[in-house]
Amino acid sequence: MVWSILSPLLTLLVMRLVFTQFFGRNMNHYTTYLFCGNLIFSYFSESTSQGMSSLTENAHIFSKINVPKYLFLFSKNVQTLINFVLSLTVFFLFCVLDDITFTWKFVMLFYPIIMLMIFNIGLGLVLSALFVFFRDIQYLWSIFLRLLMYVSAIFYTLDSFSPEAQNLFFVNPIYLFIYYFRQIVLHATIPSLQFHLLILTDVSLVTLLGCWIYRRYNTEFLYYI
Secondary structure (H helix, E strand, O other): OHHHHHHHHHHHHHHHHHHOOOOOOOOOOHHHHHHHHHHHHHHHHHHHHHHHOHHHHOHHHHOOOOOOOHHHHHHHHHHHHHHHHHHHHHHHHHHHHOOOOOOHHHHHHHHHHHHHHHHHHHHHHHHHHHHHHOOOHHHHHHHHHHHHHHOOOOOOOOOOOOHHHHHHHHHOHHHHHHHHHHHHHHHOOOOOHHHHHHHHHHHHHHHHHHHHHHHHHOOOHHHOO
């Protein structure tokens, strides 16, 4: 529990010391801006990385007992969700220290949190199934996560980009969650209905794909563990 709190704090401290001098020197509430991105991305990264190996780590159980295999992935997501809630508590404390005004609109943060939780489960279904057949995907995923971090505008703003380039960031589902958090926390603004539907569409597509893969290859997992 202590490490789950120290880990995001130490990461935030390093990022603040490094990036404040380059990106956030003239920006108000840069620490909160940075924490929003780091909080969401860390939860996504931890959940998907741990969920990827949920099947192989518990192969000794479902190879002997007929249990729903998705339960092992759910248990990983419960663990990472608890860590996220602890980090979220620290985040709110940082908001107080950064003189962020709390409004009733903070209640709307439940939407991106719930959607991100479902998104992590859906993508975890895909990754854990692929990991059974292709073990090297863990290395590819770690590289992809690093690339995704740099294109999610965690430590920089989009002001220097053209309007066309800024629109490309919304293709990234993780940036959608980060943007939603920042709009509520920093600007006290609720995104549009179209934005809510865009998040819902991305989450639904990934979750349906994960469910289909599990149903399609459910009986084949036993041959590759």
